[in-house]
Amino acid sequence: MTIQAVVFDWAGTTIDYGSQAPIFAFQQAFKATGITLTVAEIRRDMGLDKAQHIRKIMALPDVQKTWQQLYHRDPTATDREQLYHDFKQRLLSELPNFAKLKPGMASVITYLTDHQLPFGTTSGYDADMLNIVLPVAAEQGYRPSVNVTSEQTKGVGRPAAAMLARACDLLAVTDRAQVLKVGDSINDILEAKNAGCLGVGLVDGSNLMGLTEAEFSALTPAEQTxxxxxxxxxxxxxxxxxxxxxxxxxxxxxxTLNQSDATQY
Incomplete structure (x- = not known):
């Protein structure tokens, strides 16, 4: 096998240890409506397009119940749009504070560059969000040649294959089975499966782990394991x-994959 390209997720994968920025923005946006969200309620659908993620959260039974108690009606499309707008503005203001490369990413960039291996990204971010993240990442040496959002796939995001398929096309991939999709959420892996790529899940600093670097370091070795x-x-x-x-x-x-027919690691 010869790996043709690598496609990364952003928050929790290459930047923003623990994928903290979206959590903060979601909690603050919903708090402004009178609804308190748990981290677990937010993280269960991380990796989705952010507008779709808003719809998922608002469909949660506890959220709908609280909304009805507060407003005496079901949430409407306008409510969802207003919430998304508020969430987005909060996220845009916070993104520069959470765009630090994760530990080990600098060496990955060096390896990919030295081996002339193309790499790009798919994301739950939209273009406005990426426009803030990209220059901050570039200052740290991370410059993906392709960055695909659901705006480029007619609103179709994860876990569907559309964004990853487009990234592969833009990276001139001839066999998706030789592409690594690297992410930190279940939706990243499902995206890879649906696109016919190899799904790579990251553990430390991931959305699934859900801990900041300091919080993880504070665990005992047994707790970390x-x-x-x-x-x-x-x-x-x-x-x-x-x-x-x-x-x-x-x-x-x-x-390892380039030197053998390995299918497990």
């Missing part, structure tokens, strides 16, 4: 092709 196993089990539950503890392990995975 348990937390990592819980995340790995979730990836394996959706048949991820590979599960890596850290993004820093990606170059070794690519080297």
């Amino acid at each position: 348990t937390a990592r196993q819980h995340v790995s089990d979730q990836y394996h539950g959706v048949q991820a092709d590979f599960v890596l503890t850290s993004i820093a392990e990606l170059p070794d995975l690519i080297t």
Whole structure:
């Protein structure tokens, strides 16, 4: 096997350890309407297009019940649009504060560049969000040649194949089975499966882990092992092709795949 390209997710995968920026923005936007969201309620659908994610959250039974108690009616399309607008403005203001590359990503960039391996991204971000993230990432040496959002696929985001398929086309991929899609959520793995690519789930700093770097470091070694196993089990539950503890392990995975017919790592 020869890996032709790598397609990354953004928050929780290459930047923003623990995917914290969207959590903050979701909680603050809903709080302004009188609804308190738990982190678990937000994280269960992370990886989706953000407008779709808003719809998913507003469809949660507890959220609908609270909305009806507050406003004496069901939420409308206008309510969802207003919430999304508020969420987006909050996220846009916070993104620069959460765009630091994750540990190990710098070495991955060096490896991909040295081996002339094309790489791009798909994202739950929209173009306005990416316009803020891209220059901050570029200052740290991370410059994906292709960045696909659902705006480029007629609103079709994860877990459908559309964004990843377009990224593969733009990267001149001839066989999607030789593309690694690297992400930190279940929807990233499902996107890879639906597109016929290899799904790589990251454990540390992931949305599924849901901890900041400081919070993870504060765990005991036994607690860290348990937390990592819980995340790995979730990836394996959706048949991820590979599960890596850290993004820093990606170059070794690519080297192994290029040198053999390995299908597990």
